[in-house]
Amino acid sequence: MSSTSQIENRIILPKWGILGAGAMGWLWTYYLQRAKIDTLLLQRQNTSYRECIIQKDNLFENCRTSATKSDNPSLPTLEALIIATKAYSVRSALLPLQEALISKQIPIILLQNGLGVFEEVRKLFSEQPILILSTSNGAYWHEYEFLKLTGTGPSYLGTLDNSVPRSLINILFKRLRATGLPVLLTDNILKQLWEKLLVNCSINSLSTLWLCRNGDLLDNPNSKQIWKRIVHEGVQMMRLELCQEVEPLEILTLIDQVAYKTSANYSSMCEDRRRNRPNEVDYIQGYLVRKAHQHHLSVPTLETLAELLKFPENSLLKQTPN
Ligand code: PAF
Numbered sequence: 001m002s003s004t005s006q007i008e009n010r011i012i013l014p015k016w017g018i019l020g021a022g023a024m025g026w027l028w029t030y031y032l033q034r035a036k037i038d039t040l041l042l043q044r045q046n047t048s049y050r051e052c053i054i055q056k057d058n059l060f061e062n063c064r065t066s067a068t069k070s071d072n073p074s075l076p077t078l079e080a081l082i083i084a085t086k087a088y089s090v091r092s093a094l095l096p097l098q099e100a101l102i103s104k105q106i107p108i109i110l111l112q113n114g115l116g117v118f119e120e121v122r123k124l125f126s127e128q129p130i131l132i133l134s135t136s137n138g139a140y141w142h143e144y145e146f147l148k149l150t151g152t153g154p155s156y157l158g159t160l161d162n163s164v165p166r167s168l169i170n171i172l173f174k175r176l177r178a179t180g181l182p183v184l185l186t187d188n189i190l191k192q193l194w195e196k197l198l199v200n201c202s203i204n205s206l207s208t209l210w211l212c213r214n215g216d217l218l219d220n221p222n223s224k225q226i227w228k229r230i231v232h233e234g235v236q237m238m239r240l241e242l243c244q245e246v247e248p249l250e251i252l253t254l255i256d257q258v259a260y261k262t263s264a265n266y267s268s269m270c271e272d273r274r275r276n277r278p279n280e281v282d283y284i285q286g287y288l289v290r291k292a293h294q295h296h297l298s299v300p301t302l303e304t305l306a307e308l309l310k311f312p313e314n315s316l317l318k319q320t321p322n
Contacts, residue, residue, distance in 0.1 A: 018032075026147050030063045049065065073097060106128075108128055112283065113196070130163055138150035199251075201234065202227045203267050208279070214263055214267055
């Protein structure tokens, strides 16, 4: 039996859920645990715990977390649930959890690339606190054996509506900061999302079509030309959507910086191609094209990329490079 002092001294750890056991899901599981935050991984397998080897710099660490099946509707109370699935899976992954999340009012934190996911999730949860964590932390699976953590750019936390009380934002922000990652709070998350959208559109499109690492794009004069066209078309929309001036050169510099910092990575879309999985074209290039049409803007480069990246079913790769 525990004595009173033991009970008083016991530190109650907050528990965070992570939905999706891909590279991003494991990256945040690892960093939250380092901040002494208890984690529950919601994943496809029916196991009560999961392990993963993480490589950071030249060190290898074993990361172990409790786990449950992602469609398990009887969730424990969680301080927050990070959604780390691909953009196109978010809705179907959340549906089985909808009732539990609503009844416990568990805050949802979205990590996805691209735009449009927030609106889809808001339709499922009319009053839930929904936050966005726009992150440029890189991670990739090394030959399916371990997860290699790469570039640590800033991650921005914010909301797209008034669903989250400031006191709650502050608590969640404090926890994320405790990971040691450069997490910043922003009142203009939409700007971060648009910047990331153009970075993703530029790097992911070309690396996927050319099946190359992000760094290979830096030495290629053709990529620079195409990035200029993407940014020229994208910035017109950004200005209208954000109602503020946007400098194309700033976005081009950002694209270079991200490609440089993640030189060794295959972009997420390129990984999808290499593994013959569906990709996020509808949330990146496709989203941009739909927005441009709403604004009656002409975006020939983005339209062509969106069409090229919708791979036909008979285009499966037989062999993938290492
Ligand atoms: O999608 C990705 O791979 C990443 O978000 C990154 C590294 C920024 C490339 O666009």
